[in-house]
Amino acid sequence: MSLRYAMLGLLSERPASGYDLMKRFETSLTNVWPATQSQVYGELGKLAKAGLLEVAAEGPRGRKEYAITEEGLAELRHWLTEAPRERMRRSEAMLRVFFLNILTPLEAVTYLSTEAERAAGRHAGLKELEAAVDWGDDPLSVNGRLALEYGLRFTAMYEEWARWAAEQVQEKSKRGNGTTGDAN
Amino acid sequence: MSLRYAMLGLLSERPASGYDLMKRFETSLTNVWPATQSQVYGELGKLAKAGLLEVAAEGPRGRKEYAITEEGLAELRHWLTEAPRERMRRSEAMLRVFFLNILTPLEAVTYLSTEAERAAGRHAGLKELEAAVDWGDDPLSVNGRLALEYGLRFTAMYEEWARWAAEQVQEKSKRGNGTTGDAN
DNA sequence: TTTACCATGTAAGGCGTTACATGATTTA
DNA sequence: TAAATCATGTAACGCCTTACATGGTAAA
Structure with a gap:
């Protein structure tokens, strides 16, 4: 719609x-x-x-x-x-996270680290865009800059989250090994 | 898919x-x-x-x-x-932002402030969920917590962005009035 | 016995993607 | 005159939503 x-x-x-x-x-x-x-x-x-x-x-x-x-x-x-805004549902990224447990801890950490790097790459791309565009005072420039800032904040947030999540998985797998000896 | x-x-x-x-x-x-x-x-x-x-x-x-x-x-x-991850495109929220200029500055600020409040509400809802769920050490709990944390970070980021954007619009409209006297 | 719950399916219609199809006008 | 660009459309297929349709089983 x-x-x-x-x-x-x-x-x-x-x-x-x-x-x-x-x-x-x-x-x-x-x-x-x-x-x-x-x-x-x-x-x-x-x-x-x-x-x-x-x-x-x-x-x-x-x-x-x-x-x-x-x-x-x-x-x-x-x-x-006035139109009712519908919140964003459906995140393929989070769907994957829900099923990360079928991978080994190492694979899961790799996945999350790659996600972090991808986010960092997109962030860098947006930074380049920011530098390349000739931002004026026209409405499109103003609004475009607001949206760009959203993109920058989103990619930064996602990268940080992915790094944090990778750490969580790693720590958990260490704890699991240390206390039970169960490598599964 | x-x-x-x-x-x-x-x-x-x-x-x-x-x-x-x-x-x-x-x-x-x-x-x-x-x-x-x-x-x-x-x-x-x-x-x-x-x-x-x-x-x-x-x-x-x-x-x-x-x-x-x-x-x-x-x-x-x-x-x-291994499957190629496709990045999230399509954000109805950012589409709206692109066309905020057809509203008056006041309307635009109201829109963005409402977005901030909605994000804050969703953040609070997730906090409640976090408190309500009995998080164990099972895979679903672990992954669920990762996804929940993402939700918390996302809503926090979005709220902050929306407040920042509202400020930008407000300042811009003041500057516009002050320097040119044009209220349009 | 009636209500709630369990359980599975079909049909219609909108939105999105890819591919196909056609042709006019400008530029090199 | 050949290639690039301008310009509009159709067809097929998949995903998603809403609504319709049907009936069995367990609990109150």
């Missing part, structure tokens, strides 16, 4: 064709709400039929430029302010 | 019927990988046909108790250790 709002949001900045939108999904929204070409064109049709968008202009190669309508803007505002 | 591994993981602890699995999804996995009854029964059939599970016993009321096979266990281990 969020794809439509992503599209309304992008179109609230300026009108665009499906092709234009795709490019913007691939750049600014790729880390937040990726979408495929199929989806975008399909949703454009639905949104237009629902009156949330309109075809503002037609260009060469069958290009159709869509613009958000008053109704669409109202819908977007409603989503931002 | 993760549902099958959630089911294999649960069945690696002990055999269970679809009904049993549902209850375990609702309790231990509800915050990590929720599943519906439809899904569970459907996937049980697929997994059995693929040879990853087998019907170990049949009981009253048509009850079928499934057990994981050697092949299933190997598949689960493979998923834990």
Whole structure:
């Protein structure tokens, strides 16, 4: 259900064709709400039929430029302010953690350490992005920076957690060996 | 694709019927990988046909108790250790942040403050859970605690981020008013 | 005997991914 | 004129949700 709002949001900045939108999904929204070409064109049709968008202009190669309508803007505002936010469920990462016990302690520690390194890598990537982008005072820069900061904090938190968890598993396996002699 | 591994993981602890699995999804996995009854029964059939599970016993009321096979266990281990982990994309929360500029600064600050409070509430809920559960030394307790700690760190991080972001928006709106006099 | 619980399934519809299919226009 | 880019669409398949549908067994 969020794809439509992503599209309304992008179109609230300026009108665009499906092709234009795709490019913007691939750049600014790729880390937040990726979408495929199929989806975008399909949703454009639905949104237009629902009156949330309109075809503002037609260009060469069958290009159709869509613009958000008053109704669409109202819908977007409603989503931002009043729509019930559903909390994030489903974490493949935590699902794996739930079943780490079927691995040996060594394997589990390796898994968690790798997760920590991956998080550190993503953190570094975001740092690079932060340095590379020319942050202005425009709305997109401001909001983009808020989201980037979230990414930085998230990856830092995840790395620390994974290192802590690896330690826990290691200590537990040592304790288990020391007190019972049971290496299983 | 993760549902099958959630089911294999649960069945690696002990055999269970679809009904049993549902209850375990609702309790231990509800915050990590929720599943519906439809899904569970459907996937049980697929997994059995693929040879990853087998019907170990049949009981009253048509009850079928499934057990994981050697092949299933190997598949689960493979998923834990070698399968390519895909990073979390799609954050509805960050999608909203990207379009906060269509709201007034006051509305945006309200939104972010509410997010902070919701995170604080979830954090408190997890703290309660931590206190309520009788944590033993069994694998499920150990792993459950790792996941819980992640939840605690995540909610704390998110609350702090949201408060920080609210501040950013507020300061920016003040600066904007002070220097240009433009209240838009 | 009635209610709660145990137990399994099917159907419809939305969302997402991958692949297929087609063609116009600009640029080298 | 060949290649890159612009531009839009359809089809098939899988996952997830909601709702519908059915019935057996145990406990009150």
